[in-house]
Amino acid sequence: MKLQDYKQQWDNLSEKKNLSGKEALEAVKQNGYALRYVINQTPEMCLEAVKQNGYALKFVNEQTPEICLEAVKQDGYALRFVNEQTPEICLEAVKQNGYALRYVKEQTPEICLEAVKQNGNALGFVNEQTPEICLKAVKQNGYALRYVNEDMFEEEEDIVIDGKKFSKSTIKEALKSYIN
Secondary structure, eight states: OOHHHHHHHHHHHHHOOSBOHHHHHHHHHHOGGGGGGBSSOOHHHHHHHHHHOGGGGGGOSSOOHHHHHHHHHHOGGGGGGOSSOOHHHHHHHHHHOGGGGGGOSSOOHHHHHHHHHHOGGGGGGOSSOOHHHHHHHHHHOGGGGGGSOGGGGOSOSOEEETTEEEOHHHHHHHHHHHHO
16 A cells, blocks of 8 residues: 555545444554544454554553553553553563563563563663663663663672673673763
């Protein structure tokens, strides 16, 4: 479909500002944002809308855990529109997009670990870093080292990354030189 076709489809949709019934269901299946024009939303319509576009959650009048879960599975950033976050919804959001961690209201080590597994740079949004979370982040993306708090390296034991031992002082020096 060409850009012009999408524009025409959107223009036609915005002219019909009061969708309902089968017409509304078909519209949200094609474009989740069409939910904003639906008068009488049903859970089925809302579910179809967020499956097509997770951001359509923004237009859901009555959110359910099932609808929210589908929205974040489609796009982790849809977490920003979830009214009542649950650990399960947050976990699915960060599995889809690690950066969704920025919208998690109550971080747990498990949620943070999943976020950095998906994208090491999500470490920048972790409120309470642990050595395990930091190591997973750096293993996933070496550049995540820039987000590691220096106080993670106060103890003197070695750190093993991919079978290679590194002293914490070596990592601490690398971190200092990387930040400066």
